[in-house]
Amino acid sequence: MSAIAARAAEGRQLAVGVGLNLSGAAAEVHEQIRAMPAVEFAAATVGRFDLVATVDSHRSNSLLADLERIRALPGVRRATTWLHLDVVKEDYSRKHWGLAE
Numbered sequence: 001m002s003a004i005a006a007r008a009a010e011g012r013q014l015a016v017g018v019g020l021n022l023s024g025a026a027a028e029v030h031e032q033i034r035a036m037p038a039v040e041f042a043a044a045t046v047g048r049f050d051l052v053a054t055v056d057s058h059r060s061n062s063l064l065a066d067l068e069r070i071r072a073l074p075g076v077r078r079a080t081t082w083l084h085l086d087v088v089k090e091d092y093s094r095k096h097w098g099l100a101e
Contacts, residue, residue, distance in 0.1 A: 014063050015040070015056040015084040018070060019049035023077040026050060032073050038066040054084070 022029050026044065033042050033053060042053040055070070057063040071079045 013058055014060060015054055015087075016063060016067065017082045017084060018053045018055055018067065019080040020051040020053070020070070020076055021078040021080075022050040022075050024075045026075070029073055029075040033070070036066065036069070038062070049080070 020029070029051065030042070030044065033039055033051065036055075038055050038057055040054045040056050042051060044051055053070075055063065055066050057066060067079070067081060070076065
């Protein structure tokens with residue numbers, strides 16, 4: 001799959017999902033998450049988490065430091081993490097929404 005090849009080509013082997021439960025103003029946390037280079041994807045959600053994100057790195061110690069920075073953000077009440085073992089599908093093309101040319 002192209003997503004796996006792209007990750008491998010960049011030397012990024014580790015990807016972790018993060019589900020955040022927030023307290024207070026979510027906009028401030030969103031801005032801080034958006035500014036983090038290691039955060040590859042982030043989305044506000046409805047359901048178990050207020051925000052989900054994907055954090056990636058080529059080294060586990062860098063990944064751990066990034067996760068600790070996220071956990072320490074003011075407004076983050078709880079952070080749940082999981083390891084992405086294999087990307088089954090990752091397709092952000094607009095064809096799925098009828099927007100492709």
